[in-house]
Amino acid sequence: MCFTISTTTTHTYTHHHTTHHITHHTHQKQGGRPKAAAAAAAIQAIFPAASTTAVDLTIPMPGHALTTDEEPTALTAAADLEALIVDHDAVFLLTDTREARWLPTMLAAKHNTLAITAGLAFDTFVVVRHGVPNTTPRLGCYFCNDVVAPQDSTRDRSLDQQCTVTRPGLAFAAAAVAGELCVNVVQHPMGVRAPHVGDSGGDALGAVPHMVRYVFVWRGGGGEG
C-alpha cells in the first residue's frame, strides 16, 4: 500500500487526526519538522515496507477568500490535489475544518475515489464513507445533510472548538474506525460502490456501514460509603 500524506501549516489533507499521533513525538524531537514529512517517516519506522510520500499543500477552501496574488498558487494546489486523488485508491479527509474537506470531497466523487471523513466534536465523532456517482442507492457524503454551505468555521471560535489537539483520545478512536472502514470497503466485491450495512452481504469482513457515529457518555464515579 502506498501512502501520501499531505499537510499544510494549518490545514491538513489525508491525515490530521491520525498523523497527529505519529508525528507528535518525532515532530518535537526534530524541532518543527512539517507534519507530513514526520508522519511519512514515522509510518516507515512502523512498517519499513510501506511506501510513503509527504506533500505540503494548502487546500483552497470555501469561505477563505484569496487575493489575486494568491490565485495561481491555489490553482496549482487544486491541480496537485486532483492528481493525488486520481492516483490513490482511498483518501482520508481528516483536515482541521469542514471547509478544507469540500474540494477533496468533490474531486473524490468526480474520480470515483473512496473518500472517508472523520470528524470530531467535543465528545462525539463521526466516520463516514462518501458515495460515488452512478450508484444505486447513492450514499451521501460528509456535506449532504448540511443546512448551510461550507464557510469559514475558524473565525470567532475558541481553541477547543477549532482544533482536534484538544481531543487526542477521541482522535485515536476515530482514526481506528476510519482505518477499519477502509479495509472493509476495499475487501467488498463492490468496493467503493458497496451498499451500506444491511444490504452489504458477501463481503469478507462483515458489514460495510455508511457511517459510524460515537457518542461517549461520561458518568461520575461512586465513592460512597
Ligand SMILES: [Zn+2]
Ligand atoms: Zn454529499
